[in-house]
Amino acid sequence: MDSYGVKFTLPEGAGKGLHFLIVEGRSYPAIVDELKRGAQAVLEKAGATHESVAVPSAMEVPVAIAMALETGRFDGYVALGCVIRGQTNHYVAVAGESIRALAELAVVDALPLGIGILTVENEAQAWIRAHVNDQDRGGDAARAALALADVKAKLND
Numbered sequence: 001m002d003s004y005g006v007k008f009t010l011p012e013g014a015g016k017g018l019h020f021l022i023v024e025g026r027s028y029p030a031i032v033d034e035l036k037r038g039a040q041a042v043l044e045k046a047g048a049t050h051e052s053v054a055v056p057s058a059m060e061v062p063v064a065i066a067m068a069l070e071t072g073r074f075d076g077y078v079a080l081g082c083v084i085r086g087q088t089n090h091y092v093a094v095a096g097e098s099i100r101a102l103a104e105l106a107v108v109d110a111l112p113l114g115i116g117i118l119t120v121e122n123e124a125q126a127w128i129r130a131h132v133n134d135q136d137r138g139g140d141a142a143r144a145a146l147a148l149a150d151v152k153a154k155l156n157d
Helices: 029-045 058-069 090-108 123-130 137-156
Strands: 019-025 049-055 076-084 113-120
Touching: 019 029, 019 058, 019 137, 029 049, 029 076, 029 113, 029 123, 029 137, 049 058, 058 076, 058 090, 058 113, 076 090, 076 123, 076 137, 090 113, 113 123, 113 137, 123 137
Parallel strands: 019 049, 019 076, 076 113
Antiparallel strands: none
C-alpha cells in the first residue's frame, strides 16, 4: 500500500496483443527515465508491446498523443512527465493545462490513457513518486492505461 491506497492489480496477460505509446515530457530527464522504467516494466509484464517518443515538456505531451491518435497504431497511451513548483506561477499553468488537456483527450476520444505527470513541490518529492522501488507512478500510469484498454475491449465485445 502507498499514500494513495492499494496498487491496482491486472490479470495475467492483460496487455497481450496490445501496443502502447509512452510519451515522455523531458523537462527532468533523470526523473522521467525512472517513470519510464516503471511504465515499461508494467507493460512488458502484462505482455504488451510499446514504443516511446520524447517531447520537451509536459505541455507538449497531450499534443504528441493527439498526433499519435491520428495514426491509429496504438491501443493505449502512457503520459509521463514532471512539473516542479518554481518561483513563478508558470508551474500552475503547465501542471493544470497539461493534465486538463490529457483528461479531455481521454474522455472525448475514449482513450485508454494513463497519466503519470508528476506535479510536486520539489525534486525530492518527485523522486519518491517516480522511483520504481517507492511509489512507482510510471508503473501506475501504465496499469491505468492497461486497465482502461481492458474495459474498452470488454465494452466493445
